[in-house]
Amino acid sequence: MAEVLVLVDHANGTVRKTTSELLTIARRLGEPSAVFVGDEFDAAKETLAKFGAEKVYRVENADVTDYLVAPQAELLAQLVEKTSAAAVLIPSNSAGKEIAARLAIKTDSGLITDAVDVQAGDGGGVATTQSVFAGSFSVKSTVTKGTPIVTVKPNSATPEEAAGAAADEAFEPTISEGAKGAKVTESKPKEATGRPELTEAAIVVSGGRGTGGDFSPVETFADSLGAAVGASRAAVDAGWYPHTSQVGQTGKQVSPQLYVACGISGAIQHRAGMQTSKTIIAINKDEEAPIFELVDFGVVGDLFKVLPQATEAVNASKG
Amino acid sequence: MNIVVCVKYVPDAQSDRTFNESDNTTDRVGVDGLLSELDEYAVEEALKLVEAGEGEVTVVTVGPDQAADALKKALQMGADKAVHVKDDAIHGSDAVATSLVLAEAIKKIGSPDLVITGMASTDGTMSVVPAMLAERLGLPQVTFASELSIDGSTVTIRRDGDAASETIVATLPALVSVTDQINEPRFPSFKGIMAAKKKPVEEWALADLGVDASQVGLEAAWSKVESFTKRPPREQGQIVTDDGDGGTKLAEFLYAQKFV
Numbered sequence: 190m191a192e193v194l195v196l197v198d199h200a201n202g203t204v205r206k207t208t209s210e211l212l213t214i215a216r217r218l219g220e221p222s223a224v225f226v227g228d229e230f231d232a233a234k235e236t237l238a239k240f241g242a243e244k245v246y247r248v249e250n251a252d253v254t255d256y257l258v259a260p261q262a263e264l265l266a267q268l269v270e271k272t273s274a275a276a277v278l279i280p281s282n283s284a285g286k287e288i289a290a291r292l293a294i295k296t297d298s299g300l301i302t303d304a305v306d307v308q309a310g311d312g313g314g315v316a317t318t319q320s321v322f323a324g325s326f327s328v329k330s331t332v333t334k335g336t337p338i339v340t341v342k343p344n345s346a347t348p349e350e351a352a353g354a355a356a357d358e359a360f361e362p363t364i365s366e367g368a369k370g371a372k373v374t375e376s377k378p379k380e381a382t383g384r385p386e387l388t389e390a391a392i393v394v395s396g397g398r399g400t401g402g403d404f405s406p407v408e409t410f411a412d413s414l415g416a417a418v419g420a421s422r423a424a425v426d427a428g429w430y431p432h433t434s435q436v437g438q439t440g441k442q443v444s445p446q447l448y449v450a451c452g453i454s455g456a457i458q459h460r461a462g463m464q465t466s467k468t469i470i471a472i473n474k475d476e477e478a479p480i481f482e483l484v485d486f487g488v489v490g491d492l493f494k495v496l497p498q499a500t501e502a503v504n505a506s507k508g
Numbered sequence: 509m510n511i512v513v514c515v516k517y518v519p520d521a522q523s524d525r526t527f528n529e530s531d532n533t534t535d536r537v538g539v540d541g542l543l544s545e546l547d548e549y550a551v552e553e554a555l556k557l558v559e560a561g562e563g564e565v566t567v568v569t570v571g572p573d574q575a576a577d578a579l580k581k582a583l584q585m586g587a588d589k590a591v592h593v594k595d596d597a598i599h600g601s602d603a604v605a606t607s608l609v610l611a612e613a614i615k616k617i618g619s620p621d622l623v624i625t626g627m628a629s630t631d632g633t634m635s636v637v638p639a640m641l642a643e644r645l646g647l648p649q650v651t652f653a654s655e656l657s658i659d660g661s662t663v664t665i666r667r668d669g670d671a672a673s674e675t676i677v678a679t680l681p682a683l684v685s686v687t688d689q690i691n692e693p694r695f696p697s698f699k700g701i702m703a704a705k706k707k708p709v710e711e712w713a714l715a716d717l718g719v720d721a722s723q724v725g726l727e728a729a730w731s732k733v734e735s736f737t738k739r740p741p742r743e744q745g746q747i748v749t750d751d752g753d754g755g756t757k758l759a760e761f762l763y764a765q766k767f768v
């Protein structure tokens with residue numbers, strides 16, 4: 190069976206859930222081969238094996254880890270050639286999309302970004318589904334040239350376990366001078382919140398201008414549900430919440446099982462980041478707020494009254 | 509410092525966006541359009557850099573006749589000249605072909621020190637044109653800059669990542685995409701509007717760029733839209749007014765839906 194390359198997303202060897210999703214999808218298309226960049230493979234091996242990686246190409250090369258994006262595209266292009274891969278799957282985060290874009294040009298291959306579903310195509314190749322125009326259209330596409338390169342959004346598949354050998358092989362790429370143009374010179378880590386990552390979370394609770402700058406009821410409610418916390422741009426612009434938590438057209442696009450909008454009016458740019466969520470709830474004191482057009486359940490009321498009461502009820506039900 | 513800014517004419521996000529029934533491409537003709545809001549930040553940043561030193565800002569777009577409006581806006585803001593690549597063959601081009609046309613246009617404009625783009629277009633979901641363009645021009649690319657400064661032969665940007673706030677240094681020439689956090693785009697002044705009328709707008713066809721029509725357009729696309737479906741609008745669910753038990757009702761809904 191042809192190999193399907195999966196670029197592993199990990200933090201110091203801890204494999205992110207999106208990678209188990211990609212490995213699950215890869216099994217529909219061929220035999221999953223993980224591509225692991227970094228020197229913490231030992232920590233990752235178990236997870237990669239559990240979700241069916243038959244092979245792992247291990248890349249421990251300082252040029253790849255030191256410079257942004259371009260070296261990863263070069264190494265993947267070299268692996269595509271070496272393995273005659275049937276497809277390449279890459280997580281749909283911003284770096285992933287840039288790597289995929291460069292890889293597509295290097296290998297003369299068709300690219301699909303932000304897929305929400307990937308299946309084997311009739312007669313080979315891939316059949317992908319994307320959600321476009323702020324989720325108002327669903328588009329099915331195929332790749333017609335080269336090696337299909339697909340970036341896949343988080344939560345696009347339920348990770349299924351399937352034992353793989355995860356046989357590792359060191360791969361030494363050749364990195365050109367031209368690829369060493371951009372380098373991270375300083376990195377200030379964000380404070381850990383202990384909450385799930387916004388784009389990966391099953392539940393997201395967001396606050397907007399209606400919080401008046403006090404996010405505590407939003408955070409406490411989120412914690413009762415084990416949710417991630419998001420924010421509207423108004424809240425971010427006011428300096429109440431970090432930009433990385435912004436949901437919307439110029440922030441994160443999220444598609445959780447449940448999205449709760451608190452004190453958010455529902456501007457089109459905000460909707461662009463959340464309207465593909467499975468279930469939507471809004472709490473807003475203005476019954477005319479456009480967010481209510483989208484909701485499965487809405488409460489017209491003051492979030493400072495509604496959220497604490499709901500938090501208490503949720504915590505009570507957990508006993 | 510010579511800067512090229514890539515701008516895009518897009519359907520207005522507030523109006524209904526749709527596909528052409530005949531060939532599954534984005535309908536860019538039947539709806540109101542404008543300069544992509546996100547590209548205004550790119551134009552503004554270029555203007556600031558040139559105003560602080562010297563050089564020229566050229567804006568370039570690939571698109572139908574109406575795309576001239578996007579260029580006009582950028583010239584009114586203060587860009588020095590504009591290039592409009594238009595050719596019937598381009599209709600339906602994907603990011604791969606668009607990046608090819610842009611790359612050739614930028615080569616013809618002359619080798620800029622910096623290419624700036626917006627963080628994404630407000631219409632297509634593909635934010636990959638900048639990366640493809642950088643690959644084709646052999647440039648390093650630094651995306652999502654929320655601060656930018658030039659120091660001799662390097663560009664330094666700050667970007668707000670998920671796990672960390674990063675400082676990234678790239679050697680010039682480079683391609684940078686900027687976010688909506690980077691500046692506050694100016695409104696064209698009356699003077700700017702008048703001055704724009706006299707600024708040069710070059711119109712280039714594919715032949716001027718040495719690009720063959722077979723390399724662009726729907727037929728040349730490396731991926732193909734097989735079908736599209738409009739999602740049914742979300743049906744409004746249950747709305748309750750808080751009479752002192754709104755939170756409890758909310759929790760009951762969560763319980764019934766098995767979220768707790």
Ligand SMILES: Cc1cc2nc3c(=O)[nH]c(=O)nc-3n(C[C@H](O)[C@H](O)[C@H](O)COP(=O)(O)OP(=O)(O)OC[C@H]3O[C@@H](n4cnc5c(N)ncnc54)[C@H](O)[C@@H]3O)c2cc1C
Pocket residue numbers: 396397398399400420421422423424435436437438439440441451452453454455456457458459462472473474475478490491492493545546688
């Ligand atoms: C280029 C561009 C990109 C953009 N990108 C984004 C983006 O990515 N994400 C984004 O969110 N926005 C984005 N915006 C901004 C967007 O247009 C809106 O301005 C923004 O979403 C409004 O945020 P909000 O809903 O929090 O504030 P508002 O629109 O002011 O709404 C606040 C709401 O809170 C309610 N409220 C007030 N007090 C209470 C209370 N005590 N209890 C309950 N409800 C209360 C009010 O009734 C109101 O509906 C963008 C705009 C532009 C031009």
